[in-house]
């Protein structure tokens with residue numbers, strides 16, 4: 138026990154790979170893929186101007202964040218320099234990094250996020266939410282809010298004009314209960330005094346006589362879109378945003 142303790146309190150001297158493993162991997166991941174700290178491998182490292190700036194960050198940390206300073210008594214100057222050079226080789230250009238991020242974001246869009254259940258991109262996906270093929274013309278802040286606080290968007294763009302029926306941009310969510318007890322959650326497409334037409338999750342249009350329905354519930358001003366605040370890690374959120382920003386029409 139004593140030897141292990143003294144090892145940890147002496148300055149680290151040795152291969153930069155070992156220094157990374159001991160001092161950095163806990164937050165930045167075994168291979169730089171990120172975790173509690175951001176991804177470093179394949180990142181544009183926007184906070185490091187050059188290899189020297191990166192070295193300064195390691196020595197001084199980033200005040201006000203979880204990135205701690207690593208003082209000289211934990212990492213000697215030679216190893217620090219080698220470590221900074223090694224990590225710097227992981228950096229990629231801003232363009233390459235957002236292209237790679239968009240690729241990962243696309244995988245999250247289809248997989249973990251299940252976004253395609255409701256959204257259509259270039260002809261693929263569901264119709265419960267708006268088509269997103271050109272959503273990259275929106276600001277990053279707008280997209281971030283749409284993901285983290287989806288209800289917030291509605292007051293601006295939906296609450297009022299949801300009262301009118303406008304295909305395909307009206308996403309009023311309705312829950313219909315038939316007299317036989319069947320429940321359908323769907324987006325309203327059209328409605329008159331005697332009938333209502335809806336599009337269900339699979340994209341199928343269905344029409345009901347109101348006399349067949351025991352109940353029609355309408356979620357005015359509410360969205361079926363869940364908040365993704367607790368679904369994605371910070372890295373994943375960046376990737377999804379990079380993907381959404383890359384959608385610029387039917388290219």
Ligand code: HEC
Pocket residue numbers: 157160161162163164165173174175181182183184185191194195199202203204205207220224
């Ligand atoms: C306790 C967790 C933690 C440890 C340990 C840690 N980091 Fe970090 N690191 C962070 C966090 C969090 C950030 C992002 C801070 C911010 O900008 O909000 C960060 C940022 C960075 C950046 C800035 C990237 C850019 O955008 O330019 C570099 C480089 C970096 N760390 C390298 C390292 C290296 C090398 C080590 C090991 C010597 C290390 N970090 C150890 C948490 C950690």
Ligand code: HEC
Pocket residue numbers: 246250251252253254255256265266267269272280283284287288290291295308359360361362363365377381
């Ligand atoms: C259960 C259905 C559903 C799921 C799942 C869903 N959304 Fe949505 N989303 C909607 C609806 C409906 C809207 C329309 C506005 C509203 O009601 O919030 C919307 C709006 C948006 C908007 C704003 C579009 C605009 O032009 O204003 C973005 C961006 C978006 N969603 C992205 C995503 C992403 C990314 C995912 C997956 C991580 C996702 N959505 C998952 C239903 C969904």
